[in-house]
Amino acid sequence: MDLSQLPPLPDKPDGLRLAASAGMAEEESFRTLLGQLGAEVAVPMTSALERVNSFATTGRVDRAGLRALREEIERARRLGLSAQQIGRFSSGRVRQKPERLSLTQMLRDALAQRGRETASRGIDLRHELKPAEVVADASMCAALLQAVLDWSFEHARSHIEFGIDIRTWPVHARLSCRFAYIPADEMESAGPDASQRLDSVAWHLLRRLSTCMGLQLQREQRRGSTQLVLEFPQTMDESVTTLTLLELDAQPGLPPNSQPMVGRHVLVIASRRETRNAVRETLRAMGLMIDYVSSIDEAREFCRGGLPHAIVFEAALAGEHFHALRADWTREVPALAFIEIAEQGRELEVTDLGGQRTSRVGRDALASALPSALSFELARAL
Numbered sequence: 001m002d003l004s005q006l007p008p009l010p011d012k013p014d015g016l017r018l019a020a021s022a023g024m025a026e027e028e029s030f031r032t033l034l035g036q037l038g039a040e041v042a043v044p045m046t047s048a049l050e051r052v053n054s055f056a057t058t059g060r061v062d063r064a065g066l067r068a069l070r071e072e073i074e075r076a077r078r079l080g081l082s083a084q085q086i087g088r089f090s091s092g093r094v095r096q097k098p099e100r101l102s103l104t105q106m107l108r109d110a111l112a113q114r115g116r117e118t119a120s121r122g123i124d125l126r127h128e129l130k131p132a133e134v135v136a137d138a139s140m141c142a143a144l145l146q147a148v149l150d151w152s153f154e155h156a157r158s159h160i161e162f163g164i165d166i167r168t169w170p171v172h173a174r175l176s177c178r179f180a181y182i183p184a185d186e187m188e189s190a191g192p193d194a195s196q197r198l199d200s201v202a203w204h205l206l207r208r209l210s211t212c213m214g215l216q217l218q219r220e221q222r223r224g225s226t227q228l229v230l231e232f233p234q235t236m237d238e239s240v241t242t243l244t245l246l247e248l249d250a251q252p253g254l255p256p257n258s259q260p261m262v263g264r265h266v267l268v269i270a271s272r273r274e275t276r277n278a279v280r281e282t283l284r285a286m287g288l289m290i291d292y293v294s295s296i297d298e299a300r301e302f303c304r305g306g307l308p309h310a311i312v313f314e315a316a317l318a319g320e321h322f323h324a325l326r327a328d329w330t331r332e333v334p335a336l337a338f339i340e341i342a343e344q345g346r347e348l349e350v351t352d353l354g355g356q357r358t359s360r361v362g363r364d365a366l367a368s369a370l371p372s373a374l375s376f377e378l379a380r381a382l
Contacts, residue, residue: 033086033204040201041079044072071305078150081289082205085143088287089208096137096213100236103132103141103173104164110145111162113333117153117306124159132164132173135234136213138379142264144209148177148228151202155181155226166235172216173235182224195221264378265289265308269299269317275341275363279312282370296322303329310337310378312370315360326356337377341366348373 051069055061088094107129111118118125134141152160156179163176182194198221206228210217216231266283270276271294283290291308293299296317307329313322318340329336340360348369349360359373 033083033201036199036204037079037083037201041076044075048072048076067305077289079201082147082150082201084287086201086205086208089205089212094140094212096140098135098137098234101134101136101138101141103134103175103232104129106141107145107162107164107175109333109335110142110149113309113335114149114153114306115332116304120305121153123153123156125162126159127162129162129164130166132166132232133236134173134232135236136232140209140213144206144213144215144230147202147206147209148175148230151198151200151206152177152179152228154200154202155179155198157181157183167231170233171235171237173232175230175232176227178225178227180225184224187224194224195226198226264310266291266310266312266374267299267302267308268292269294269296269311269313270341271295271314271317275314278363278366279341279370282367283374286371286374288374296325300325307333307336310339310374312339312341312374315340315342330356337374339370339373339377341370 048069051065051072055065107127111125111127158180160177160179163174163178165174165176166172167174181198198219207217210230214233216233218229218231220227266288268276268279268290270279270292276292276294280290280292291302293302296319299311299313303325311326311329326338338356338358340358342360342362344362344364348365351358351360359377361369361373
């Protein structure tokens with residue numbers, strides 16, 4: 001049979017063609033993202049490997065080299081965590097629990113929590129933040145703000161300007177972030193594709209989060225500077241407060257987010273290996289970024305580069321030195337959470353002595369009580 005005699009295949013319906021086109025576009029988007037992730041992870045890991053090889057050759061390790069190595073590994077770990085978050089928020093299975101939030105206070109807390117990082121990087125922060133309350137999922141809003149900071153800290157070459165204001169009609173809170181990604185003295189030599197460097201893994205995460213939360217995202221580039229604007233359609237206003245609260249009350253029983261604390265940073269101070277292993281196994285499923293140190297001096301050194309969102313510590317280490325450090329850390333980040341691992345006990349206890357709030361979990365109750373204690377304390381800090 002002559003194949004030319006076969007009747008032509010029928011055209012695909014418009015709906016199928018559009019679906020196929022959308023699927024190809026999504027596949028291309030993820031292919032691009034995978035390439036970007038691989039390229040960004042390779043840079044710090046290659047540098048870290050060269051540094052380790054140098055240490056092995058010379059047999060000498062200085063403090064500056066160790067600090068640089070930790071920063072390179074930390075960079076690669078953050079990229080991996082961002083990729084994990086992108087996959088989660090792109091799955092379409094995230095269940096949000098909207099509530100009334102102060103966007104202004106959350107941004108202030110996020111900036112304070114990363115104050116040491118901005119100081120060590122030499123980043124000058126400027127902000128004009130007007131009061132604004134929005135309706136959003138608290139954990140996702142916190143992740144969104146961290147993504148904005150990650151992206152801007154990564155690319156800013158001078159100062160960063162943050163702003164929050166209210167668009168009057170329709171009533172939308174707007175979060176803006178502006179910075180120069182090309183220094184003025186390099187503008188002439190910058191190529192036409194210089195702005196593509198802004199499309200990093202942090203930017204992909206920011207886009208996925210804003211889409212998942214139903215926010216309007218805009219980004220503009222002009223002469224080496226960029227401005228990001230996020231608009232929150234569900235913004236609290238006196239004229240619509242009652243309606244918004246009724247809408248929230250009309251959605252009872254929404255299932256909670258899986259891994260609601262993904263991206264949050266926890267420092268564990270434990271001198272015993274068995275304690276560190278128990279905490280590691282207990283918190284594995286929460287999506288947290290966790291670091292471990294074995295002494296208060298190591299914790300002090302670790303926190304020089306930036307403070308975590310929560311500190312879990314063995315009660316035996318909580319002496320005068322620890323309490324003095326805790327007072328310093330709390331003055332810097334008042335929302336910093338503390339969870340103590342007591343030698344005995346099977347219950348979760350909360351104490352507030354002299355204005356220092358502590359959740360206490362007995363060693364025998366780590367598996368059952370520590371995830372709840374961390375979730376509760378981190379949710380309070382949002």
